[in-house]
Amino acid sequence: MSVRVLKPGLLSSLQDRGRPSHAAIGVGRAGAMDGPAWQLANALVGNHGEEAAIECTLLGPSLHFEQAAVIALTGAPIAARVGERSLPAWTACYLPAGSVLQLGGMALGCRSYLAIRGGFAVSPVLGSRSSDLHARLGHADGRALGAGDLLPVGPSDPLHTLPASRGVSVLPWGLDPQPWFDFGQQPIALLHGSHWGQLDEASQQRVLGGSFIVSKDSNRTASRLDTPRLRLREPLELISEAALPGTMQLPPSGQPIVLMAEAPVTGGYPRIGQVAAVDLARLAQRRAGDTVCFRPSTLEQALARLAEREQRLARLRRYIAQRLEHPE
């Protein structure tokens, strides 16, 4: 069974958890920008959890399903229809063989996830099916999905809570997206970076008290933030050290950049902050032109919030798995 890409959308790619253990040979992590949304999309179709899903950016693809499939959409709210029927997100949908799913634009946010029961089963590269667009690793040498691409789907059993039918059918229940999508664009927790103390006072105040605009140059590698120029007390000459997602760097332009999923593995710019891991998915959902505000956080607070979210996510995934298997 496979899914054919009819129209690729703006920038769609296959993503899973990524390649977290190859940085020493220059291979970055990549993986889904909004991790919880990716995990919940998989959970909603009854996948084990690590399957590759399609990450859509701003405008989704159109897809042809050769055979019947169960899919789920999560992340940024996205227009989705099969023929005249529009599909809800944050639930599972059954699509009969021959369906054409047309994904449209996102009302807000930047990235939506489409998971399919069985998962997109392209050959893994270094243990992951993620496309690293920058390092050109993954499906079709790491390029974004293109028209005509045929995406294989892994084997799966039918889902008896969503039995085969002639037309599209949708589960009678779904998830509340509220805790998992940042509708209110809340301030993002920022830890001090190694060189925070070298920022001048006005710049420190601007980072934690002002607001930034996401630049149109933002992508899966980095979110670039527009602001009046931030300045260091004196120039710093640094040697390259390992870099990681969430790091807020200050290049000589004075416009900070926050490294994202496809962060390079090494970098030599001053590190003025670190976005709390628990809030990285929120930043990933800000599109060009959106506002970003930061609030200070300690490492302990960030760790506690991360642990709490992981527990909540695990509980929710167990609940979904049970409810998919044992209807009412």
Place this chain on the structure above:
Amino acid sequence: MRPAIQFEALAEDALLLRFGEHIDSDLNAQVQAATARLRRLPELECVPAYASVLLHFEPSAWRGSAGGDPHQRLQAAARAALMESHLTTVAPREVSMPVCYGGEYGPDLVEVAAYCGLDPHQVITRHAAAEYHVAMLGFAPGFPYLLGLDPTLAMPRRHDPRQRVPAGSVAIGGSQTGIYPEALPGGWQLIGRTPQRLFNASLEPPSLLAAGDRVRFRPIGPEEFRQLEEEYAR
């Protein structure tokens, strides 16, 4: 003498061990030795750089059953691992790489020679005479940053970076030399090219080189380059 190591929590899941603040072969050798020891710890990814090692970990895996601070627990484990003195040191791996210098393979060789006040043959001789240390990999999968360049060959990066540097290009950037594993944009001065493949995701290991390796370049002519290129493509 054991140098003081600075520990810095970079993120919830990342701890940096810093051995110094400059680029230096001896300092980097300490980094590689430390990395070898730290790799014995479970549930940890070690990323060596010039003078530091990043430890990447899953906070939940290092919290312990009592729910302790994962950074403190990891820091204690890292200190203990670095204190072990009975470990035998492993001799570094030596890799010899064929390089065709100059001509279409090294379009900047003449410019580098002029900048350094040498003739192109002297550049080749000096570049191939040195033994290099792979300090770290980065920039692209399999890209090695090599220390040990003859200081008389140092030359700044180009003002106008190339959109596409051919795979295998051997280049000089400042006081370092490196090799482009794939066709990539790049600003270093290209003096030669190796027919050897540096990165192949379907091989184990995928990268020809690892941090800590020693590299020597063996000058070859265009004919041997083409022969080897065919051989490696098989």
